[in-house]
Amino acid sequence: MNGFDLTILTFLTHGAFSTPFVNSAIKAIAGMYTFKGLLLVPILWWIWFRPTQRGEWEREIVIATFVSGLVALVLGRLLAHYLPFRVRPIYNPDLHLQFPVAEGEHELRFWSSFPSDHAMVWMSVAMGIFLVSYRVGIPAILYTAIFICATRIYLGLHYPTDVIAGLLIGVVVTYVMTRDSIRKPLAAPFLRWIHRWPGLCYAMAFVLCFELATQFDEVRMLVHAVSKVVAHS
Template identity: 40%
Template sequence: MNWLAQFTSMSAPFNQIVHYISGSDLFKGIPFMGILWYFWFRDSDPKSKTREIIIATLIGCVVAVFVARAANNMGPYQPRPFANTALPYHTFVGLPVPESQALYIWNSFPSDHATLFFSLATGIFLISRMTGTLLYLYTFIFIALPRVYLGLHYPTDILAGGILGLACVWLSTRTSVIKLYGRRSSMLLAHYPAAYQAALFIITFEIATMFGDVRMLLEGIVKYFPR
């Protein structure tokens, strides 16, 4: 982290580009969902098991993010690197001061970004090893590394999130787990293909945007809920 920090005061445009990449759905969720939908339509034959794996992957990634957020909210507080006064202070030229950023008071461990996108990469890896391997690399370079560079996460946050995401999708794609819902899911798709896929699109959109609208709704409900 100290090695990366030596570059934070060199170039404002570079910092702004990294900051944009770290927060842009165009570089995060949209490519993953585009690839999932590509495989969904390419391998429509039930014998390929691709659609079965995609549904299991989406279930696994949602469970993984839920576990990560629970750990964030209920685990011991760990300030993010850019908010940790025990670490050397680094200047990010061209970016807002850390104290003005919403994540300044958020718990750091584990990384929900790493959890979500490593879990999606794992599901795609089970469909296509070449594509999955490239997505693992993409997740590391364009999602994980920028968040470490910007002081949003420690490497251990990324590692823990990645392991959590991988484990949840590995479990959700086991045959014994798929049997719990697979038959009913296939029946719904067969009887109501348009409605099923429209609902699935909405779900994948929310996953692609890190459940932004859902979180906003829940925050609004909590804000006005009587205590």
């Protein structure tokens, strides 16, 4: 435990904002998909459909941003799996800190804390929004940092350095994926398919956006349940 993480966690857990109402509100914000992808993903749809002279470029950015979110999600899980395991603050008795109970998050006991995949995914999306419109992107970035990332620190699900690393990785992933040399060849086939089969493509885009908004949690739960059945059969 470094001094930076310990100082912030100690401040947050020693009555900085702690009241029953605040704790309940923060647990609700951190646990509900409405306060994560269901606010940021629709902004990508707005960018896609709004009339503008930069329509083709903006649509390429939306595609690259969506793919960046998927890349960030996969990369976050891979890093958490292959980097040295870091126990989450809420499950670390050596800290001697009392966190609000994060209901429904007990399975995270066995997931490494570093880096924060929430920070990676949603800062990646917010960065893509920022590249299109800084007036919308700056609020999106601030929203991601405060309502998605800071709440998870408050609940003891991540150390501050987990979140900072995730934010930086998310920014880098989207920055790289939106460069001309990557964005144009990446977006070209998607744009062709959408032009040829708009109904089918928009239906699939809706499903994929829903899964991104929920970070594929239900898919992961289904795969986990099936694997347990197969293992015991």
